[in-house]
Amino acid sequence: MPRILLIDDDEQLGPPLAAYFRRYELDLEQAVRPSAGLARLRAGGFDAAILDVMLPEMDGFELCRTIRKDSDLPIIMLTARGDVMDRVVGLELGADDYLPKPFEPRELVARVQTVLRRRVARPAADPATLRFDGLQIDPARRSVLRQGQPVELTGSEYELLLMLAREPGRIFSRDDILNALRGHEADLYTRAVDIVVSRLRRKLEPLEAIKTLRNAGYTLALPRADA
Structure with missing residues (x-):
């Protein structure tokens, strides 16, 4: 049974x-203080974390940054209702998803199930390593090498890269990407995609891997290594 840690006071x-x-x-287990939550996460055994933004000791953004190190x-970040900046900052720091408070428990479960599905390797569906100039993606191991060096990606970043790499040259709209990353329809704003793309680009530098086509979307710009 997947173990989820809720850090909320x-x-x-x-x-x-x-x-x-x-x-x-x-x-689901709960830690009411960030220090206790970090200790439990470092001990291992958890499959996902849910962080409230308003916490003692450190806020949820600093906690997210610490975990991502x-x-x-x-x-998944729990943000104040209607506060778009909370959502933007959380995504920029590496959160995979967000949910405004107050929330429906069923929706939180759905968000957790979605991020867990992203994390499951799918070797039967993606048996072959994808190779491009300077970039290698192994779907069976969910690993990425940039110029021979491993790259640590969040679940959202990895799924976005794999989506683009499966069909290099195809232009994916923001709606295409949002629906694929979420796995279900949701009330989203397009900047969420821009943030994930920006984070992924930085991690793939100096490769110019992702091209933006104005008013159209994004595409993988790298040629195949065996082309």
Whole structure:
């Protein structure tokens, strides 16, 4: 059963949410302080984390940044309703998804299930390594090499890169990317895609891997290594 760590200082939130998650075969545990949450994450065994933005000791953004220093664990941020900047900052720091508070437990479960599905390797569907000039993607191991060096990507970044690499030269619109990354329709804004693309570009530098076509979308610009 996948283990999820909720880091939220509302002690009344964890128990009923954990009971609800068990209905979907998800084991939710809670830490009410970031320091305790970090210690548990570093001990290992968790498959995803849910972070509230408003926390004691450090806010959720700093907590997300700290986790991202040495982990690609899927992260969902709980943000203030209607606060677009919270969502933007969370995505820029490497969060995989966000959900405004207050939220419906079923929607949070759906978001967790989506980020977990992204993390599961699919060797049967993607048996071959994808090779481009300076870039190598192994779908079976979910690994990426840039000029021979490993690149650490979040779940969203990896899924975006794999999506582009499967059909190099095809132009993917923002809606195409949003629907693929989320796995379901959601109330989103287009800047979310721009943020993930920007993060991915920085990690792939000095390769000029992703081309933007104004008013159209994005495409992988690298030639195949065996072309």
